[in-house]
Amino acid sequence: MRLLESNLLLCGLLMMSVSATAAGEAPVKTPGRYLFPSDYMADPSAHVFDGKIYIYPSHDWDSPVNDADGNHFDMKDYHVFSIDGDFLTGNVVDHGVIFSVDDVPWASRQLWAADAACKDGKYYHYFTARDKEGVFRIGVAVADSPVGPFKVHPLPIAGTYSIDPAVYEENGEYFIYFGGLGGGQLQKYRDNVYDADADLPAKNEPSLPPRVARLADDMVTLAEDPKPVMILDAAGNPLAEGDKHRFYEASWLHKYNGKYYFSYSTGNSHTLSYAIGDSPYGPFTYSGEILTPVVGWTTHHSVLEHDGKWWLVCHDSQPSGGLSRLRSMKVFPLSYRADGTIVTIDGGK
Numbered sequence: 001m002r003l004l005e006s007n008l009l010l011c012g013l014l015m016m017s018v019s020a021t022a023a024g025e026a027p028v029k030t031p032g033r034y035l036f037p038s039d040y041m042a043d044p045s046a047h048v049f050d051g052k053i054y055i056y057p058s059h060d061w062d063s064p065v066n067d068a069d070g071n072h073f074d075m076k077d078y079h080v081f082s083i084d085g086d087f088l089t090g091n092v093v094d095h096g097v098i099f100s101v102d103d104v105p106w107a108s109r110q111l112w113a114a115d116a117a118c119k120d121g122k123y124y125h126y127f128t129a130r131d132k133e134g135v136f137r138i139g140v141a142v143a144d145s146p147v148g149p150f151k152v153h154p155l156p157i158a159g160t161y162s163i164d165p166a167v168y169e170e171n172g173e174y175f176i177y178f179g180g181l182g183g184g185q186l187q188k189y190r191d192n193v194y195d196a197d198a199d200l201p202a203k204n205e206p207s208l209p210p211r212v213a214r215l216a217d218d219m220v221t222l223a224e225d226p227k228p229v230m231i232l233d234a235a236g237n238p239l240a241e242g243d244k245h246r247f248y249e250a251s252w253l254h255k256y257n258g259k260y261y262f263s264y265s266t267g268n269s270h271t272l273s274y275a276i277g278d279s280p281y282g283p284f285t286y287s288g289e290i291l292t293p294v295v296g297w298t299t300h301h302s303v304l305e306h307d308g309k310w311w312l313v314c315h316d317s318q319p320s321g322g323l324s325r326l327r328s329m330k331v332f333p334l335s336y337r338a339d340g341t342i343v344t345i346d347g348g349k
Protein backbone atom coordinates (compact mmCIF):
# COMPACT_ATOMS: atom_id res chain seq x y z
CA MET A 1 0.00 0.00 0.00
CA ARG A 2 1.36 3.42 -0.92
CA LEU A 3 2.06 5.91 1.88
CA LEU A 4 -0.77 8.30 0.79
CA GLU A 5 -3.32 5.44 0.72
CA SER A 6 -2.26 4.11 4.12
CA ASN A 7 -2.47 7.64 5.60
CA LEU A 8 -5.95 8.09 4.15
CA LEU A 9 -7.03 4.73 5.58
CA LEU A 10 -5.62 5.62 9.00
CA CYS A 11 -7.37 9.01 8.87
CA GLY A 12 -10.65 7.32 7.93
CA LEU A 13 -10.37 4.80 10.76
CA LEU A 14 -9.60 7.57 13.25
CA MET A 15 -12.58 9.62 12.06
CA MET A 16 -14.84 6.56 12.21
CA SER A 17 -13.75 5.78 15.75
CA VAL A 18 -14.19 9.40 16.92
CA SER A 19 -17.64 9.79 15.37
CA ALA A 20 -18.69 6.30 16.44
CA THR A 21 -17.74 7.11 20.02
CA ALA A 22 -19.50 10.48 19.84
CA ALA A 23 -22.64 9.00 18.30
CA GLY A 24 -22.87 6.23 20.89
CA GLU A 25 -22.11 8.38 23.92
CA ALA A 26 -24.83 9.26 26.37
CA PRO A 27 -25.08 13.00 27.10
CA VAL A 28 -22.92 13.80 30.09
CA LYS A 29 -24.72 14.55 33.35
CA THR A 30 -22.68 17.36 34.80
CA PRO A 31 -23.47 19.46 37.84
CA GLY A 32 -24.45 22.93 36.77
CA ARG A 33 -24.93 25.98 38.94
CA TYR A 34 -28.04 28.15 39.08
CA LEU A 35 -26.48 31.59 39.03
CA PHE A 36 -29.20 33.75 40.61
CA PRO A 37 -31.78 31.77 42.56
CA SER A 38 -33.54 34.84 43.99
CA ASP A 39 -35.11 36.01 40.70
CA TYR A 40 -36.02 34.71 37.24
CA MET A 41 -33.55 35.67 34.52
CA ALA A 42 -33.37 34.09 31.05
CA ASP A 43 -31.40 34.20 27.77
CA PRO A 44 -28.03 34.81 29.50
CA SER A 45 -25.39 36.34 27.21
CA ALA A 46 -22.08 36.18 29.06
CA HIS A 47 -18.84 37.95 28.20
CA VAL A 48 -15.45 38.54 29.75
CA PHE A 49 -14.60 42.23 29.84
CA ASP A 50 -11.22 43.17 31.40
CA GLY A 51 -10.90 39.66 32.84
CA LYS A 52 -14.26 39.71 34.63
CA ILE A 53 -17.46 37.83 33.75
CA TYR A 54 -20.55 39.92 32.93
CA ILE A 55 -23.99 38.51 32.10
CA TYR A 56 -26.72 40.29 30.12
CA PRO A 57 -29.97 38.32 30.55
CA SER A 58 -33.62 39.11 30.01
CA HIS A 59 -35.79 39.43 33.12
CA ASP A 60 -38.79 37.11 33.44
CA TRP A 61 -41.71 37.86 35.75
CA ASP A 62 -45.01 36.19 36.53
CA SER A 63 -47.04 38.01 33.90
CA PRO A 64 -50.76 37.14 33.64
CA VAL A 65 -50.45 37.24 29.82
CA ASN A 66 -50.65 33.69 28.48
CA ASP A 67 -50.93 32.61 24.87
CA ALA A 68 -49.17 30.51 22.31
CA ASP A 69 -47.41 33.32 20.47
CA GLY A 70 -44.66 34.03 23.01
CA ASN A 71 -46.62 36.87 24.61
CA HIS A 72 -46.21 35.25 28.02
CA PHE A 73 -42.55 36.35 27.77
CA ASP A 74 -43.63 39.82 28.84
CA MET A 75 -40.38 41.28 30.16
CA LYS A 76 -40.24 44.92 31.18
CA ASP A 77 -36.60 45.67 32.10
CA TYR A 78 -33.01 44.47 31.89
CA HIS A 79 -30.44 43.82 34.64
CA VAL A 80 -26.67 43.26 34.37
CA PHE A 81 -24.77 40.76 36.52
CA SER A 82 -21.07 40.32 37.20
CA ILE A 83 -19.23 37.49 38.90
CA ASP A 84 -16.42 38.00 41.42
CA GLY A 85 -14.29 35.01 40.48
CA ASP A 86 -15.22 32.00 38.40
CA PHE A 87 -18.52 30.64 37.20
CA LEU A 88 -18.90 27.81 39.70
CA THR A 89 -17.82 29.48 42.93
CA GLY A 90 -17.76 33.26 42.36
CA ASN A 91 -20.15 35.66 44.04
CA VAL A 92 -22.85 36.73 41.54
CA VAL A 93 -23.59 40.46 41.79
CA ASP A 94 -26.86 41.97 40.50
CA HIS A 95 -26.17 45.54 39.33
CA GLY A 96 -29.89 46.25 39.13
CA VAL A 97 -32.09 47.62 36.36
CA ILE A 98 -30.12 49.18 33.49
CA PHE A 99 -33.20 50.35 31.58
CA SER A 100 -36.85 49.48 31.18
CA VAL A 101 -39.36 49.45 28.34
CA ASP A 102 -40.45 53.00 29.29
CA ASP A 103 -36.92 54.20 28.46
CA VAL A 104 -37.16 52.91 24.86
CA PRO A 105 -39.01 55.55 22.79
CA TRP A 106 -39.89 53.17 19.94
CA ALA A 107 -40.86 50.09 22.00
CA SER A 108 -44.21 48.92 23.32
CA ARG A 109 -43.48 45.66 25.20
CA GLN A 110 -41.52 42.43 25.55
CA LEU A 111 -37.84 43.10 26.18
CA TRP A 112 -36.56 39.75 24.91
CA ALA A 113 -33.02 38.38 24.61
CA ALA A 114 -30.05 40.76 24.57
CA ASP A 115 -26.28 40.76 24.11
CA ALA A 116 -23.42 43.17 24.74
CA ALA A 117 -20.14 44.18 23.11
CA CYS A 118 -17.23 46.45 24.05
CA LYS A 119 -15.41 48.75 21.64
CA ASP A 120 -12.93 51.51 22.49
CA GLY A 121 -14.06 51.73 26.12
CA LYS A 122 -17.78 51.94 25.28
CA TYR A 123 -20.27 49.16 26.03
CA TYR A 124 -23.13 48.42 23.66
CA HIS A 125 -26.24 46.56 24.83
CA TYR A 126 -28.19 45.08 21.89
CA PHE A 127 -31.75 44.10 22.73
CA THR A 128 -35.09 43.00 21.31
CA ALA A 129 -38.54 44.59 21.77
CA ARG A 130 -41.82 44.97 19.94
CA ASP A 131 -42.35 48.39 18.38
CA LYS A 132 -45.62 50.30 18.69
CA GLU A 133 -47.09 48.25 15.80
CA GLY A 134 -46.19 44.96 17.49
CA VAL A 135 -43.26 44.18 15.15
CA PHE A 136 -40.08 42.90 16.81
CA ARG A 137 -37.02 45.11 16.27
CA ILE A 138 -33.48 45.27 17.59
CA GLY A 139 -32.30 48.28 19.55
CA VAL A 140 -29.08 49.40 21.19
CA ALA A 141 -28.09 51.23 24.36
CA VAL A 142 -24.63 52.65 25.09
CA ALA A 143 -22.62 53.04 28.32
CA ASP A 144 -19.13 53.91 29.54
CA SER A 145 -19.04 50.90 31.86
CA PRO A 146 -20.18 47.27 31.46
CA VAL A 147 -22.85 47.82 34.13
CA GLY A 148 -24.16 51.14 32.84
CA PRO A 149 -25.73 53.61 33.11
CA PHE A 150 -26.96 52.82 29.57
CA LYS A 151 -28.41 55.46 27.27
CA VAL A 152 -30.93 54.00 24.84
CA HIS A 153 -30.59 54.94 21.17
CA PRO A 154 -33.83 56.63 20.06
CA LEU A 155 -34.47 54.31 17.07
CA PRO A 156 -34.11 50.59 16.36
CA ILE A 157 -31.07 49.57 14.28
CA ALA A 158 -32.08 50.13 10.66
CA GLY A 159 -31.98 46.95 8.59
CA THR A 160 -32.36 44.54 11.53
CA TYR A 161 -35.55 42.68 12.35
CA SER A 162 -36.95 39.79 14.39
CA ILE A 163 -35.24 38.88 17.71
CA ASP A 164 -32.23 37.57 19.61
CA PRO A 165 -29.20 39.72 18.71
CA ALA A 166 -25.77 38.20 19.40
CA VAL A 167 -22.54 40.04 18.64
CA TYR A 168 -19.19 38.41 17.81
CA GLU A 169 -15.96 40.40 17.59
CA GLU A 170 -12.80 39.52 15.74
CA ASN A 171 -9.84 41.78 14.89
CA GLY A 172 -11.91 44.90 15.53
CA GLU A 173 -14.80 43.76 13.30
CA TYR A 174 -18.18 43.17 14.94
CA PHE A 175 -20.81 40.83 13.50
CA ILE A 176 -24.43 40.88 14.68
CA TYR A 177 -26.49 37.68 14.34
CA PHE A 178 -30.25 37.69 14.79
CA GLY A 179 -33.58 36.02 14.04
CA GLY A 180 -36.09 33.72 15.65
CA LEU A 181 -39.10 31.78 14.35
CA GLY A 182 -42.66 31.60 15.71
CA GLY A 183 -43.34 34.50 18.09
CA GLY A 184 -39.97 35.93 16.96
CA GLN A 185 -41.45 36.63 13.48
CA LEU A 186 -38.47 35.57 11.32
CA GLN A 187 -40.83 33.56 9.09
CA LYS A 188 -42.38 36.87 8.01
CA TYR A 189 -39.21 38.03 6.19
CA ARG A 190 -37.89 37.20 2.73
CA ASP A 191 -34.75 38.94 1.36
CA ASN A 192 -34.75 41.27 4.39
CA VAL A 193 -38.26 42.56 3.61
CA TYR A 194 -41.34 42.08 5.83
CA ASP A 195 -44.07 40.10 4.06
CA ALA A 196 -47.26 39.68 6.06
CA ASP A 197 -48.21 36.69 3.86
CA ALA A 198 -44.90 34.84 4.29
CA ASP A 199 -44.77 31.83 6.63
CA LEU A 200 -42.73 28.77 7.52
CA PRO A 201 -41.59 26.54 4.63
CA ALA A 202 -43.01 23.03 4.21
CA LYS A 203 -41.25 20.31 6.24
CA ASN A 204 -39.27 19.06 3.23
CA GLU A 205 -38.14 22.54 2.14
CA PRO A 206 -34.96 24.32 3.34
CA SER A 207 -35.39 25.82 6.80
CA LEU A 208 -35.23 29.58 7.28
CA PRO A 209 -31.73 30.78 8.16
CA PRO A 210 -30.76 33.27 10.87
CA ARG A 211 -29.08 36.45 9.62
CA VAL A 212 -25.69 38.10 10.07
CA ALA A 213 -24.38 41.57 9.24
CA ARG A 214 -21.19 43.46 10.06
CA LEU A 215 -21.75 46.43 12.35
CA ALA A 216 -20.49 49.82 11.16
CA ASP A 217 -17.70 51.58 13.08
CA ASP A 218 -20.29 53.53 15.09
CA MET A 219 -21.69 50.18 16.43
CA VAL A 220 -25.26 51.47 16.14
CA THR A 221 -25.79 50.96 12.39
CA LEU A 222 -25.16 48.09 9.97
CA ALA A 223 -22.25 48.25 7.52
CA GLU A 224 -24.03 45.92 5.07
CA ASP A 225 -27.34 44.23 4.34
CA PRO A 226 -28.02 41.16 6.51
CA LYS A 227 -27.04 37.85 4.91
CA PRO A 228 -28.45 34.36 5.56
CA VAL A 229 -26.40 32.13 7.88
CA MET A 230 -26.51 28.77 6.10
CA ILE A 231 -26.60 25.62 8.26
CA LEU A 232 -25.88 22.59 6.09
CA ASP A 233 -25.97 18.84 6.52
CA ALA A 234 -22.94 16.63 5.82
CA ALA A 235 -23.89 16.50 2.12
CA GLY A 236 -23.89 20.30 1.87
CA ASN A 237 -27.68 20.78 1.75
CA PRO A 238 -29.49 23.26 4.02
CA LEU A 239 -31.20 21.53 6.94
CA ALA A 240 -34.87 21.07 6.07
CA GLU A 241 -37.69 22.69 8.06
CA GLY A 242 -38.67 19.19 9.24
CA ASP A 243 -35.17 18.43 10.59
CA LYS A 244 -35.19 18.42 14.39
CA HIS A 245 -31.85 20.23 14.36
CA ARG A 246 -32.84 23.16 12.17
CA PHE A 247 -32.37 26.72 13.49
CA TYR A 248 -35.21 28.21 15.52
CA GLU A 249 -33.74 31.09 17.62
CA ALA A 250 -30.91 32.11 20.01
CA SER A 251 -27.88 32.59 17.71
CA TRP A 252 -24.40 32.56 19.23
CA LEU A 253 -20.94 32.47 17.61
CA HIS A 254 -17.65 31.48 19.23
CA LYS A 255 -14.27 30.37 17.94
CA TYR A 256 -12.35 27.29 19.05
CA ASN A 257 -9.07 26.03 17.59
CA GLY A 258 -9.39 28.22 14.50
CA LYS A 259 -12.96 27.10 13.66
CA TYR A 260 -16.19 29.08 14.03
CA TYR A 261 -19.00 27.47 16.02
CA PHE A 262 -22.50 28.76 15.33
CA SER A 263 -24.86 27.53 18.05
CA TYR A 264 -28.60 27.97 18.38
CA SER A 265 -31.83 26.71 19.87
CA THR A 266 -33.92 24.26 17.85
CA GLY A 267 -37.10 25.61 19.50
CA ASN A 268 -39.86 23.02 19.28
CA SER A 269 -37.38 20.12 19.51
CA HIS A 270 -35.82 21.85 22.55
CA THR A 271 -32.07 21.30 22.03
CA LEU A 272 -29.12 23.63 21.82
CA SER A 273 -27.27 22.53 18.69
CA TYR A 274 -24.20 23.72 16.81
CA ALA A 275 -22.63 23.84 13.38
CA ILE A 276 -18.98 24.44 12.46
CA GLY A 277 -17.57 26.67 9.71
CA ASP A 278 -14.51 28.52 8.45
CA SER A 279 -15.83 32.09 8.49
CA PRO A 280 -18.11 34.19 10.75
CA TYR A 281 -20.49 34.32 7.76
CA GLY A 282 -20.61 30.54 7.40
CA PRO A 283 -21.65 28.30 5.81
CA PHE A 284 -21.74 26.05 8.88
CA THR A 285 -22.04 22.28 8.90
CA TYR A 286 -24.35 20.77 11.51
CA SER A 287 -22.13 19.00 14.07
CA GLY A 288 -24.23 17.95 17.06
CA GLU A 289 -26.17 18.88 20.16
CA ILE A 290 -24.64 20.91 22.98
CA LEU A 291 -27.56 20.44 25.36
CA THR A 292 -30.44 17.97 25.33
CA PRO A 293 -33.93 19.25 26.31
CA VAL A 294 -34.32 21.09 29.59
CA VAL A 295 -37.34 21.53 31.86
CA GLY A 296 -39.41 24.29 30.18
CA TRP A 297 -40.11 25.06 26.50
CA THR A 298 -37.14 27.31 25.75
CA THR A 299 -33.49 27.42 26.43
CA HIS A 300 -31.07 30.07 25.17
CA HIS A 301 -27.37 30.32 25.78
CA SER A 302 -23.90 31.72 25.38
CA VAL A 303 -20.59 29.86 25.07
CA LEU A 304 -17.37 31.42 26.32
CA GLU A 305 -13.89 30.82 27.67
CA HIS A 306 -12.81 32.18 31.04
CA ASP A 307 -9.45 31.48 32.68
CA GLY A 308 -8.71 28.70 30.18
CA LYS A 309 -11.99 26.83 30.80
CA TRP A 310 -15.05 26.67 28.54
CA TRP A 311 -18.61 27.28 29.75
CA LEU A 312 -22.20 26.94 28.56
CA VAL A 313 -24.45 29.55 30.16
CA CYS A 314 -28.17 28.88 29.56
CA HIS A 315 -31.54 28.76 31.28
CA ASP A 316 -34.19 26.26 32.28
CA SER A 317 -37.50 26.29 34.17
CA GLN A 318 -36.70 23.69 36.80
CA PRO A 319 -36.67 26.12 39.77
CA SER A 320 -40.14 27.44 38.83
CA GLY A 321 -41.52 23.91 38.66
CA GLY A 322 -41.59 23.89 34.86
CA LEU A 323 -43.28 27.25 34.15
CA SER A 324 -41.91 28.26 30.74
CA ARG A 325 -42.35 31.97 31.44
CA LEU A 326 -40.21 31.78 34.62
CA ARG A 327 -36.68 30.73 33.74
CA SER A 328 -33.43 30.63 35.70
CA MET A 329 -29.85 31.22 34.58
CA LYS A 330 -27.56 28.23 34.81
CA VAL A 331 -23.93 27.44 33.92
CA PHE A 332 -22.29 24.15 32.92
CA PRO A 333 -18.64 23.34 32.23
CA LEU A 334 -18.24 22.58 28.51
CA SER A 335 -15.71 20.26 26.91
CA TYR A 336 -14.52 19.33 23.44
CA ARG A 337 -13.32 16.06 22.00
CA ALA A 338 -9.97 15.82 20.21
CA ASP A 339 -11.74 16.25 16.85
CA GLY A 340 -13.30 19.57 17.96
CA THR A 341 -16.82 18.26 18.50
CA ILE A 342 -18.56 19.29 21.71
CA VAL A 343 -19.44 16.76 24.42
CA THR A 344 -23.24 16.89 24.72
CA ILE A 345 -24.60 17.91 28.12
CA ASP A 346 -27.74 16.35 29.58
CA GLY A 347 -30.29 19.17 29.97
CA GLY A 348 -32.15 17.27 32.70
CA LYS A 349 -35.61 16.82 31.19
Ligand code: FUB
Pocket residue numbers: 042043058073112113128163164180249250298299300
Ligand atom coordinates in the same frame (compact mmCIF):
# COMPACT_ATOMS: atom_id res chain seq x y z
O1 FUB B 1 -36.96 35.26 26.30
C1 FUB B 1 -37.85 35.47 25.24
C2 FUB B 1 -37.48 34.59 24.09
O2 FUB B 1 -37.55 33.23 24.49
C3 FUB B 1 -36.07 34.74 23.59
O3 FUB B 1 -35.84 35.90 22.85
C4 FUB B 1 -35.91 33.47 22.88
O4 FUB B 1 -34.62 33.16 22.51
C5 FUB B 1 -36.49 32.50 23.90
O5 FUB B 1 -35.58 32.20 24.91
